[in-house]
Amino acid sequence: MAGPQSPKYIAERADQLLVEPLDAMTLIYQRRSGITHIVAEPVPEILAVMGGDALSAAEVAAWLAAQFDLDATDAEAVVATRLEELAALGLLERVRA
Amino acid sequence: MSVHEFRVKVGPVAFRICSAWKRPIDQLADLYRDYPTPEIPDYSVRLEARSPFRRFIRPSITLGGDYMLPDAAPLPLAQGLLAAEMAMNLQVALGWRRHLLLHASAVEKDGKALIMTGASGSGKSTLAAMLGHKGWRFMGDEFVLIDLVNGEAAPFPRMISLKNEAIGAMQASALDGRFGPLMIGTPKGDIRHLVPARDAIAQIAVSATPALLLFPSFGYEPAVREIGASEVFMRLTQASTNYVALGEAGFTTLTRFIKTVPARAIDYRDGIEAAALVNQLWDELA
Known part of the structure; x- marks a missing residue:
């Protein structure tokens, strides 16, 4: 999945x-929209590792693999799905590769 | 045409109620006679005739006010007191922004508040009324107002609106209570208002620190269950009429409340069981 078009x-x-x-959930209040999001892992972790950088799913998965006990290749598909969902919610912006 | 007027301050909220008829105003003035009278109202409520004829012939009340539901059904004049109480609640539910509103009842002891919330029929209102005559200060059975700065619970001790079986139960247990007229066959069943006990009115401006949150359920074997913080958050956003409108202030106030106030669900079959569970949890957690 990772490639120049990602x-x-x-x-x-x-x-x-x-x-x-x-407890199992994390609340995220977005000031710009006034919306409260109720999310489960790995969403808070994804937002934390992204910082202010433009990253692909493979890059986010690699960052997560470096911090948590998981395999970057296995995680990439899950991360890609979560990133699209977060973009739809307005918590991420999709930018050109 | 609204020619009769009554003003009352309930907790931090000041109301002006105007009516085309004298009787509902007289009833309100009698029931709320020990409450403060505000100079400047926050909200105006109007009890108006559906048409000029309906002021006299089968008198029928249409509600008016600063905040109204457009399709609210008119009520007969005999239910004027109910109409006024419903309209007063509606102003607060739709308009109040100075506190986080929780649709809940509350009682106070030693400066700490027990807050009870749940669906209609859970018994939160009757429990608060009962505890208000058993050593607790009644703070309200409709809204609890959480301060946006310090998280304290402000009282909103309106008339206690007793429904159906709760009317007889409270008439038996609140022997010194002052009751309003019995209204039969309202859209909410039989209704009779009870004036909160003397200490509730005397301390109408005294806030309390939230110390225990209960989700009561009436009609089940007595039981206590822990509830996770995220479930409490979801239930309380559903129980708040102004969480979204308050934006960031609502978020910070509600999350602080959830992180500092222990929460339990309780099941009970009668008032004696409920009081025992409440006292046990209060001793353990509050």
Whole structure:
């Protein structure tokens, strides 16, 4: 899936998000939209590793694999799906590869 | 034409109620006679005749006010007190922005608040009314108002709206209680209002620190269950009429509440079981 055509994403600026971990879920309030998102892992972890950089699913998976006990190749498909969902919610912006 | 007027302040909220008829205003003035009278109302409520004729012939009330539901059905004059109470609640539900509103009941002891929320029929209102006559201060059975800065719960002790079986139960247990007229066959069943106990009115401006949140369910074997923080969050956003409107202030107020106030679900079959569970959990957690 990784390749020159893979889309890249930029996360919402950190100062636009209020993040409150609860039990199994994490609340993310987005200041710009006024919407509260209720998310489960690995969404908070994805947003945390992305910082302000434009990254592809493969790059995000590699960052996550470096920090958590998972295989980057296995994680890539899951991460790609989550990134598209987060883009649809407005928490990420899809940018040109 | 609204020619009769009554003003009352309930907790932090000041109302002006105007009516084309004298009787609902007289009933309100009697029931709320010990409450403060505000100079400047936050909200106006109007009880108006559907048409000039309907002021006299089969009198029928149309509600007006700052915030209204467009398709609210008119009520007969005999239910004027209910109409006024419904309209007062509606102003707060739709318009209030100074606190986070939770659709809940609350009672207070030692400066700490027990807050109870749940669907209609869960018994939160009757429990608060009952506890209000058993050593607790009644703070309200419709809305709990959470301060956006310090998280304290402000009281909103309106008339207690007793429905159906709760009317007889409270008439038996609140022997010194002051009741309004019995209204039969309203859209909510039989309704009778009970004036909150003296201490609830005397301390109408005194807030309390939220210390325990309960989700009561009436009609089941007595039981206590823990509820996860994310489920509490989802239930309380559903129980709040202004969470979305408050934006970031609503988010920070509600998340602070959830992280600091222990929450349990309780099942009970009667008031004695409920009071025992409440006292046990209060001793353990509050």
